[in-house]
Amino acid sequence: MPTPEWIEEEVRHILPDADVTATDLTGGGDHFHLRVVDTSFEGMTRLTRQRVILARFKEHIPHTVHALDIQALAPSQAEAVGANVFHPHGGGQGAHVKSIQRRMEREARE
Amino acid sequence: MADPWTNEWLDDVVGEHSLVLFMKGTPEEPQCGFSSRAAQVLQSLGEPFAAVDILSDARAIPAVCEWSDFPTMPQMFVHGELIGGSDIAVEMFESGELREMFDAGRSA
Numbered sequence: 001m002p003t004p005e006w007i008e009e010e011v012r013h014i015l016p017d018a019d020v021t022a023t024d025l026t027g028g029g030d031h032f033h034l035r036v037v038d039t040s041f042e043g044m045t046r047l048t049r050q051r052v053i054l055a056r057f058k059e060h061i062p063h064t065v066h067a068l069d070i071q072a073l074a075p076s077q078a079e080a081v082g083a084n085v086f087h088p089h090g091g092g093q094g095a096h097v098k099s100i101q102r103r104m105e106r107e108a109r110e
Numbered sequence: 111m112a113d114p115w116t117n118e119w120l121d122d123v124v125g126e127h128s129l130v131l132f133m134k135g136t137p138e139e140p141q142c143g144f145s146s147r148a149a150q151v152l153q154s155l156g157e158p159f160a161a162v163d164i165l166s167d168a169r170a171i172p173a174v175c176e177w178s179d180f181p182t183m184p185q186m187f188v189h190g191e192l193i194g195g196s197d198i199a200v201e202m203f204e205s206g207e208l209r210e211m212f213d214a215g216r217s218a
Binding site for chain 2: 045047050051054057058061062067068069070071
């Protein structure tokens, strides 16, 4: 069963100096959130950054890694963006998007 | 229209609709939290979008993933361009980039 440590190690194979944090979202070893901060991401689109990471996991998706929610950031962005972990099965099938809810609440107030 | 799930058909789908979401289930009844989150992003954007249920046909997931060269679902397309999954969709929605990208393509 994949562990957060295994995920982090795999990322370090391709990005040795990255700041990597993997979180097992369900405790089941198949849904992970992954936060990666690396200088090489500077100037890359979000999609390109994900492709760099996903290429490493290609053979493991969708088995044994069912879901990999990725936050790939350049160091300059990492400070601005907090660690925002999304739980895919948080509220039954209704995914809950805290930040979107916050934004909508804010807009409703204004 | 080409046969469903061929590259030609998929090109047509993202060519004909400004916003396309390939997802597990439907926006009303999503079958996965990530698909649900992506659908909520588009609903929050408030623009019409096409949702393609990739659980409706066993051919769908391998065909879409091969065509887009992206291994996970959901996948969001804006003006024919893959932006990524629900993680990127949320980031782009919150930063305003999704709105910008949609508006820019609409006036072009």
